[in-house]
Amino acid sequence: MLAPLGLGAASPALTETYLLTRDGEKLPLRTWSPEHPKAVIVALHGMSDYSNAYAPAGAWWAKHGIATLAYDQRGFGQSEHPGLWAGGEVLRRDLADAVDAARLKYPDLPVIALGESMGGAVVLTALASADPPKVDGAILVAPAVWSRGDMPLSYRATLWFAAHSVPWFHVSAKGLKIWPSDNITMLRELARDPLFQHETRADAVYGLVNLMDEARHAPKYLGATPPILFLYGKNDQVIPKEPTEAVVKALGARAEVHRYEHGYHMLLRDLDAQIVWQDVIDWIAKRDARTAAVAPAAAR
Numbered sequence: 001m002l003a004p005l006g007l008g009a010a011s012p013a014l015t016e017t018y019l020l021t022r023d024g025e026k027l028p029l030r031t032w033s034p035e036h037p038k039a040v041i042v043a044l045h046g047m048s049d050y051s052n053a054y055a056p057a058g059a060w061w062a063k064h065g066i067a068t069l070a071y072d073q074r075g076f077g078q079s080e081h082p083g084l085w086a087g088g089e090v091l092r093r094d095l096a097d098a099v100d101a102a103r104l105k106y107p108d109l110p111v112i113a114l115g116e117s118m119g120g121a122v123v124l125t126a127l128a129s130a131d132p133p134k135v136d137g138a139i140l141v142a143p144a145v146w147s148r149g150d151m152p153l154s155y156r157a158t159l160w161f162a163a164h165s166v167p168w169f170h171v172s173a174k175g176l177k178i179w180p181s182d183n184i185t186m187l188r189e190l191a192r193d194p195l196f197q198h199e200t201r202a203d204a205v206y207g208l209v210n211l212m213d214e215a216r217h218a219p220k221y222l223g224a225t226p227p228i229l230f231l232y233g234k235n236d237q238v239i240p241k242e243p244t245e246a247v248v249k250a251l252g253a254r255a256e257v258h259r260y261e262h263g264y265h266m267l268l269r270d271l272d273a274q275i276v277w278q279d280v281i282d283w284i285a286k287r288d289a290r291t292a293a294v295a296p297a298a299a300r
Helices: 051-063 088-105 118-127 153-165 184-192 202-221 241-254 273-299
Strands: 018-020 026-032 039-044 066-071 111-116 137-141 228-233 255-260
Touching: 018 066, 018 088, 026 051, 039 051, 039 088, 039 118, 039 273, 051 066, 051 273, 066 088, 066 273, 088 111, 088 118, 088 202, 111 118, 118 137, 118 202, 137 273, 202 241, 228 241, 228 273, 241 255, 255 273
Parallel strands: 039 066, 039 111, 111 137, 137 228, 228 255
Antiparallel strands: 018 026, 026 066
16 A cells, blocks of 8 residues: 655665665666666566566666666566556656656766656656656657557457456456567567566556556647657557557657667567667767757856
8 A cells, every 4th residue: 555645755765676665665676777877767667567678678778878777667577466556646656756766866867767568658647747757858669558449349348347347357468469579589588487477457457548548648738848759660569550650649749759660569679679779879869969959058
């Protein structure tokens, strides 16, 4: 249970092994960092996944001067109560805590929020909230924006019935002919990974759809935003093209968009992932260059 904010709440902090949130939760943390980083990425994983999703990209970015901090979101990986849905508001609050803690640890560096799939929905809806996280940029990797309005009626009815009648019932993607990546070796490793959730409670799926609903319509609630990088693969079989393109259109000039001809949903772990990793590095460098150019002018 979440502790009330204010009296008794902790100050967000990063340790070697966990993110301490303001309500005292300890979320397992993985860090990949060079000795002298030039920017920091706070990375949020997708549904069923956990922080190890960023191991390949984080190690590569560290070699190029970027620190990556990835934590197991509540209900995932090695966090408390795995499998239970914490709620979009709580996930957004944890992101804000992670960003605040990163700023304390790296006070002079730009902090970028990066979210993949469900994590992308958390980042996007956080930016559209009344109290957005204090980030210098946001990267949305195949964000989960498949809303109820984009789903067939049969999907919506079945989901509602399951979530409200048998919320503990577990569902899986077994039998669905959906390929989240072309990296078969990686997918086989995930199939054997005990921390990756191979089945999901019906009420957790319902919670995810609530979050995706919010993400689908988040652009209309955005105020002034930091620069946004939006990445998705044309072979994405998890989040349909139509809602993705609708969100891209709604973001307009706020976002720089990269569409990958051979990319799948797990862009950061596809066979061509290094192309995406490099695009992230290049975008951060451009963002830093623009900031450096604007700063002297603002001082005049």
